[in-house]
Amino acid sequence: MKFWKFSSQALATLLSVVTLAQASGPTDGEAAADPNSAVVKLTTATFKTFLDENPLVLAEFFAPWCGYCKLLGPEFSKAADSLNESHPNIKLAQIDCTEEEQLCLEHGIRGYPTLKLARGSEATEDYDGPREADGIVDYMIKQTLPAVQEAATLIAFNELASHETKPYVVQIGSTSETSEIFEKVAKQFRKDHLFLSADKSFVDGLKKKFSGIKNDFKKPTYLVVHPDNDKEPIVFDEELSLEALSEFIKREVVPLFGDINGDTYMTYMASPLPLAYYFYNTKDQRADVAPLFTKLGKEFRGKINFVGLDASLFGKHAETINMNPEITPLFAIHTTSNDKKYGVNQTEFPEGPSQKVIEKFVRDYFADKLSPIIKSQPLPTEEEIASTPVVQLVAHNHDDVVKDVTKDVFVKYYAPWCGHCKKLAPTWEELAELYDSKNADSQVVIANLDHSSNDVTTPVQIEGYPTLLLYPANGEIDEKTGLRTPIVFSDNRELESLIKFIKEKGAHGVDGHELKSRQVEIEEEDEETLVDKVEEVLEEAKEVEHDEL
Numbered sequence: 001m002k003f004w005k006f007s008s009q010a011l012a013t014l015l016s017v018v019t020l021a022q023a024s025g026p027t028d029g030e031a032a033a034d035p036n037s038a039v040v041k042l043t044t045a046t047f048k049t050f051l052d053e054n055p056l057v058l059a060e061f062f063a064p065w066c067g068y069c070k071l072l073g074p075e076f077s078k079a080a081d082s083l084n085e086s087h088p089n090i091k092l093a094q095i096d097c098t099e100e101e102q103l104c105l106e107h108g109i110r111g112y113p114t115l116k117l118a119r120g121s122e123a124t125e126d127y128d129g130p131r132e133a134d135g136i137v138d139y140m141i142k143q144t145l146p147a148v149q150e151a152a153t154l155i156a157f158n159e160l161a162s163h164e165t166k167p168y169v170v171q172i173g174s175t176s177e178t179s180e181i182f183e184k185v186a187k188q189f190r191k192d193h194l195f196l197s198a199d200k201s202f203v204d205g206l207k208k209k210f211s212g213i214k215n216d217f218k219k220p221t222y223l224v225v226h227p228d229n230d231k232e233p234i235v236f237d238e239e240l241s242l243e244a245l246s247e248f249i250k251r252e253v254v255p256l257f258g259d260i261n262g263d264t265y266m267t268y269m270a271s272p273l274p275l276a277y278y279f280y281n282t283k284d285q286r287a288d289v290a291p292l293f294t295k296l297g298k299e300f301r302g303k304i305n306f307v308g309l310d311a312s313l314f315g316k317h318a319e320t321i322n323m324n325p326e327i328t329p330l331f332a333i334h335t336t337s338n339d340k341k342y343g344v345n346q347t348e349f350p351e352g353p354s355q356k357v358i359e360k361f362v363r364d365y366f367a368d369k370l371s372p373i374i375k376s377q378p379l380p381t382e383e384e385i386a387s388t389p390v391v392q393l394v395a396h397n398h399d400d401v402v403k404d405v406t407k408d409v410f411v412k413y414y415a416p417w418c419g420h421c422k423k424l425a426p427t428w429e430e431l432a433e434l435y436d437s438k439n440a441d442s443q444v445v446i447a448n449l450d451h452s453s454n455d456v457t458t459p460v461q462i463e464g465y466p467t468l469l470l471y472p473a474n475g476e477i478d479e480k481t482g483l484r485t486p487i488v489f490s491d492n493r494e495l496e497s498l499i500k501f502i503k504e505k506g507a508h509g510v511d512g513h514e515l516k517s518r519q520v521e522i523e524e525e526d527e528e529t530l531v532d533k534v535e536e537v538l539e540e541a542k543e544v545e546h547d548e549l
């Protein structure tokens with residue numbers, strides 16, 4: 001699940017960038033709502049009481065500097081004012097995380113803006129609804145309706161169902177016992193799906209409506225209905241229990257072949273299943289493959305989700321699944337549970353894979369016949385190796401270096417765009433120099449790896465950059481990866497702290513301070529060598545000059 005979070009963040013970022021670029025109008029509103037609006041400003045002191053006193057609250061955790069918060073601010077005010085008039089029981093509130101750090105920490109806020117829907121202070125859920133005023137208003141009003149809508153007539157049933165664009169869930173006939181379960185499940189999913197309970201009195205009408213399935217609805221029946229194919233709902237055919245019905249719904253609300261975009265990616269994110277992507281350039285291309293994916297979707301229901309992705313909008317997402325965004329259509333499968341990526345070879349199929357190729361690829365995937373695509377930079381050249389005292393890792397050599405159990409191996413996992421990583425770089429070089437890291441005799445290896453360009457599986461999840469992991473010599477072996485279980489460095493990233501960490505946590509207990517003082521002595525003794533070295537460098541410089549001539 002954690003890996004998924006990683007890639008879903010990548011997708012979320014992508015999608016929101018597109019949305020931002022497409023959004024019209026000014027993008028420089030104020031993040032904090034207009035003080036004259038109906039938005040309530042909450043603080044640590046008022047937060048809990050406010051939530052307990054108001055039955056339904058949408059709370060926005062924000063930071064004044066955040067771009068998306070500025071985009072949302074004016075819309076949030078507008079929605080709050082409109083609700084204050086029509087539904088005064090629904091409150092919109094804001095928490096400024098730069099002022100209420102502790103409160104935001106307690107609520108696990110990791111990005112801005114984060115929206116939470118609260119029905120009392122004990123029951124908060126993530127809000128992933130619309131972010132413009134009208135959408136927020138509609139969404140919030142829906143939340144005040146009972147979790148289950150009762151329909152007493154076919155007309156009432158059709159009226160309620162007719163507004164749905166998302167799959168909805170139907171109960172036909174019920175006992176008090178089954179109703180209770182249905183109600184509980186409805187409360188879990190009410191945020192996203194309509195739950196309709198139909199009276200048995202119009203069962204004949206329902207039989208006609210759902211003519212694609214043969215069912216007499218004699219027993220209490222549960223259906224997931226996809227509005228675009230509502231003659232043929234999916235029937236729940238297991239023993240009724242809260243868990244079983246809830247799993248059924250989670251599985252069946254996902255379309256057999258849907259599109260992934262800003263509106264749907266949360267649904268796919270909530271699913272633990274692998275995701276199979278078809279990147280298309282035109283609507284026709286998508287239409288061509290839709291029957292195939294619908295067929296495969298049926299066959300592999302509950303094992304994988306098939307999605308289309310509009311490459312003209314979100315094509316760059318290909319990079320996060322190790323495919324080339326320049327060559328589309330493409331087909332790839334992402335096993336989110338272990339972050340492995342598989343794709344149809346783009347060199348072989350520059351015009352996109354045929355349906356036959358895709359189908360075979362899917363079958364090979366389930367027969368465990370495919371190898372994942374490992375993203376790796378090339379091994380460093382001699383020149384690159386010589387350019388730094390740090391041992392440079394890429395996906396191809398990461399495991400070899402990290403598996404050397406005779407050494408304390410300390411790895412910095414970084415990304416080129418990360419500011420903290422850049423700041424740490426000179427310290428990391430100093431550290432590598434101190435332990436003479438590249439020397440075969442050194443007991444401590446100081447290494448680094450650009451994690452954005454190299455797929456490696458580590459026993460500890462890398463969730464932010466830089467992540468510093470020390471694999472102690474002869475450490476305990478992690479079964480899943482075959483690597484030693486590393487110790488995470490979480491102190492301040494000063495040279496002194498790093499040296500101390502290596503001495504205390506490394507199996508060899510090498511004392512960097514001792515090395516340091518010895519180094520100074522050696523440097524004083526070895527003046528001649530130093531002179532030699534200078535000469536060597538001068539010679540090299542001359543050669544370079546010649547080369548250039």
Ligand SMILES: *[C@@H]1O[C@H](CO)[C@@H](O)[C@H](O)[C@H]1NC(C)=O
Pocket residue numbers: 036037038039081084085
């Ligand atoms: C909210 O509605 C009440 C009642 O209509 C009104 O008195 C109040 O001024 C409104 N608040 C805001 C901030 O618009």
Ligand SMILES: *[C@@H]1O[C@H](CO)[C@@H](O)[C@H](O)[C@H]1NC(C)=O
Pocket residue numbers: 345346347348
């Ligand atoms: C893809 O196909 C090309 C051409 O057949 C081949 O050279 C290349 O190694 C293949 N790539 C992978 C990752 O298998």
